[in-house]
Amino acid sequence: MKVSPKHFVLKTPMEGPWPDNMKVCVLANGCFWGSEKGFWRLPGGGIYATAVGYAAGQTANPTYEECCSGRTGHTEAVQVVYDPEKISLVDILRWFWESHDPTQGNAQGNDHGTQYRSALIYFDSxxxxxxxxxxxxxxxxxxxxxxxxxxxxxxxxxAAADFDQPFYYAEDYHQQYLAKPGARPYCSAQPLQVALPAFEDWAPSPELLKLHAPKLSEDFWKQHAPKPHCVIRSPHEPISWP
Incomplete structure (x- = not known):
């Protein structure tokens, strides 16, 4: 699938190879238009690039129509390339959980089908x-x-290793869709406005607590935590935060 060479908002490369200090994760929380915008807006310069695509399925190089058929096994997902020195995976996961309703099975809001299921794809232990x-x-x-x-x-x-390719890029018109002129202001994600507990309460180990300490403060979440339709109404550029 051909995509533009540069991210429409961040102006960074859309495809790798990525700088050595970058990490990649893939997250699916319903309609990928709004999901992607939420991730690229995270502050601090830690989000290097985002892209929408199709993840955790069996068919190689699926199109949007094929994915929507329910026969490829893919879900609409966002690939996030981030700098762990500037933003923690814990921050990204907090946005993920709080920006949708992860209890809806094969649905998110008004959108129904396997392509709208909630999923996380991991690349390491x-x-x-x-x-x-x-x-x-x-x-x-x-x-x-x-x-x-x-x-x-x-x-x-x-696990990403369970698939020949865990993430396939979606068509270029889907990339950074909500920031493009003429875009339809739509996102089906259903934030529940319930906070993920502090990392200290659920860190898997003292080592991971130290390595992945959040970069975003509670003050940030009090002001910018996902709310219904907040992504649609928000500016396109990343959030400015100390």
Whole structure:
């Protein structure tokens, strides 16, 4: 799939090879238009590049129409390339959990189908541990907040190594869609406005607590945590934050 050489907002390369200090993660939380915008807006210069695409499926090089058929096994996902010295995977995961409803199975809001399921794809053991621990922590918070309502998280957590290629780029018109002139202001993600607990409460180990300490403060989340439709209405450039 051909995509533009440069990110429409960040002006960084859309495809690798990436600088040696960068890490990659793939996250799927429903409609990928709004999901991508939420990730590229994270502050501090830690997000090097984002791209939308199709992940965790079996068919090579799927098109949007093929993905929507439900027969390729893919979900709409965002590839995030980040600098761990400037932003932690824990910050990215907090945005992921808080920016959608991870209990909806094959759906997000008005969008239904396997391509809208919630998923995390890990590339190494540390990512897997953080993803699984954050899932357990967020599920506990949802149960406490929703008081008996459905709070079981359906997000699948899978290894990139389980697939011939874990992420395929989507068509260029989908890339950074919400920032482009004439874009339809739409995102089906359903933020529940329930916070992921502090990392100290769910870090898998003292070593990972030290290595992946969040870079974004609680003050940031009090002001900028995902809210319904906030991505659609927000500016396109990254959030300015001390």
């Amino acid at each position: 540390e990512q897997e541990q953080l993803m699984r621990a954050s899932k357990a922590a967020y599920e506990k918070s949802l149960r406490e907040a929703r008081r008996g309502k459905t709070a079981s998280i359906t997000t699948e957590i899978v």
